[in-house]
Amino acid sequence: MSARILIVDDLFPNVKLLETKLSLEYFDVLAAMNGPDAISICEKGLCDLVLLDVMMPGMDGFEVCRRLKRNPTTAHLPVVMVTALDQPSDRLRGLDAGADDFLTKPIDDTALFARVRNLVRLKAVTDELRDRALASREFGIGDPLALAAAGDGQNASILLVEDRKNSAERLSAALNQHHRVTVVADPHDAMVLATEGDFELTLVSLDLQGFDGLRLCSQVLSLDRTRTMPVMMIAEENDKARVIRGLEFGVHDYLMRPVDRNELVARVRTQVRRSRFSDTLRGAVQASMEMAVTDGLTGLHNRRYLDSHLAVLFDDAALRHRAVSMLMLDIDRFKSINDTYGHEAGDEVLRAFADRIRLHTRVVDIVARYGGEEVVIILPDAEPEAAHVIAERIRERIEAVPFLIDQETREIHVTVSIGVACRHVDDKGPADMLKRADLALYRAKSSGRNRVEAEAA
Template sequence: MTARVLVVDDLAANIKVMEARLTAEYFEVVTATNGPEAIDICSRGLCDIVLLDVMMPQMNGLEVCRRLKADPRTAHIPVVMVTALDQPADRVSGLEAGADDFLVKPVDEIALITRVKSLARLKTLTDELMMRAATSTEIGFDENMDPKTISGDGGRILLVEDMTASVDRVVGTLSRLHTVDVNADPQEALFSAAESDYDLVIISLSLANIDGLRLCSQLRSLDRTRQLPILVIADPDDKPRLLRGLDLGVNDYLLRPIDRNELLARVRTQIRRKRFSDRLRDNVQMTLEMAVTDGLTGLHNRRYLERHLNSLVQQAQDRGKPLSLLVLDIDLFKAVNDVHGHLAGDDVLREFSRRVRKAVRGIDLACRLGGEEFVVAMPDTDSALALLVGERIRQRIAGESFHMANGVSLDITVSIGVSSLESRADTPELLMKRADEALYRAKRDGRNRVAAAAA
């Protein structure tokens, strides 16, 4: 996987070394020699990952990171601090500023490339979600899409560890802010992670008699846990397996001995990132639903009907099964709007849709075609049964007054046209046309009735 990497350092020699290593792995490299220049490059969307030197004049790396993470336009860009400082307190300061990871000088080449690849995958996923969650006209950031508004506390965490001292330290540190479940058996932990709603899994790579990376791989292979953040705990001399874990999709790591503040900071970062991604996915799902759902009634819309009626007709013809269509039109609906106002009209449409939905089966497709016109497509339903369903809907509409929010009660009726598949030559257009003709006949004959298409 390639990406555009921004290398920020005030020393040209350091930039040259990083640039050579990254270019050899086919990454595109952008450079900056100071904080303001780096911020400008990021704000213009010219990089995917930032490798940021901590010790710089005028504006140090911590301040640059804070400013990047405070700006919704750049908050999702992964930042790796490159520093000669290797104390836990230094890492905590960076994590609190929003850094995603650290590389200690002199930078190990394998660690550099592995970490950049891992963060490039993360950035690609986040970019996809943000693009899909954006409006069709522009990418809009509001409070709900701003990572700063998302808390990293109060998470539910699964700890997979079999060393009592380590369990006590991790649970003792995290339990003040999070709920921590402990499981020493990796297979039980896998089932638990798949069945429960965790925000993070912490896995020890020092488990007795089993490779912790196997559990990491299994978590990444299951749909239910593929997006679940994984933080591993490793020994300092277990670097090869740690790098392998990052290749497998591990999100973050801690080295023993565990520093309590660093643990809290890394856990908070991972939980906040997961919640941000979940919010983006929810936004995407909501956008998809809005695209095929009528916002007023909650029924499917014309676009959904047009897409799915074709497949319903094709399936019925291929299987030799019946299929029927109801076209429903609320009688004299214009008078409701004219006399009682459009708010009352909306109340009628919502209640009408609720009654229609209750009168049909779960497999039936109920849609609002537009205005006061609705369609119900009914698989495995012949014309005789469709007439009975139409009559049931008509009675439910006419049998009880519609009570408006303003206290007014209205008597509403509906006219319904019915058509059914007649041959393999039938198309969705012919089916709709015959149902429309039947509906017009029901209207001409006095409304508040069900009419079948002419044979």
């Protein structure tokens, strides 16, 4: 994918060299000569990836990286630190600051481009998600970015695919301090575990006996159930070609043997954080879409949901010549509860009423708040008699146990009236059934309340 790369280095020749290389690869290049400028460019959303020099006067690269990763607006940007320092402790400082990778000068161009392309492609996939999640922030439905950026990347469930006993033991000992590791030696067992288990990351040795570990990586990355899970490779030092191949098709990160345990821990944490970041965004988008069809007070479905699904269920029942029934419920004398105990008590009653109804309905039933104190329940495949039994059971359960209000300090006796109707062969649409349920409810009310009435025969 094409992308805008920000080069951050205080030395102009370094900037120029990288710029030329990246530009030849058709990347769009921007440059910043110090940390604060770099942060400002990132905050403005002008780049897709940061190549960050460590040694700079003023704010050093570690600090720039930490700030970018801590800020919800920039936390999603991949950061690759570039440095002449080659101590494991330096690498580790970079990774601990949240960097996605740490490359040592002189830079190996193949490795650089493979890494940059890999990170840019992975980012392109989540950008769409991030854009949607930003809308949910705009609408005031929580701030998923802040929530997502706050994760610590600890305590993940990890699948380690490694058939060398010593190595498996060393790696899992290191990881078990922060995570829960499951070790598996056989690649086929690994695939089954990956799809059926609930892992957050898979770590694959590329040197399995008689099996190409890369193939396993590729499968995990292409199956529906596992494709959003981060995958990391462990490779022999002389196996750079396969590492680059893996990066090309979307493997998230790698470690070279002998594996430095601190680096292992740091890289795994970064991947777990990144993946949870996406999961949080995904959840936020999903949640705000669910809100559109949910009643805020009771958590039941709202009328918008009822209207669209009732039509579908009704047509489906007509097509399959199956029954569908409907209950219309209305709390008796609800206005007097509000007037006597206040609106908040009324709300408490509505919530408890909804909870109690939920206990007595099936997963396939639709329970929706229809308005004020009215609830509609759709019962697919329920014949009139069955619908009546369910209605009577609900009526009885509402009457039997008083409702607790004012932080459970007071009891209110509540009853409900229910109208029952079913689909008729000659109904033009669900509105006909709805009208009959409404009339039945009216009769239940006018003949004394706290009763179930079926539609007129």
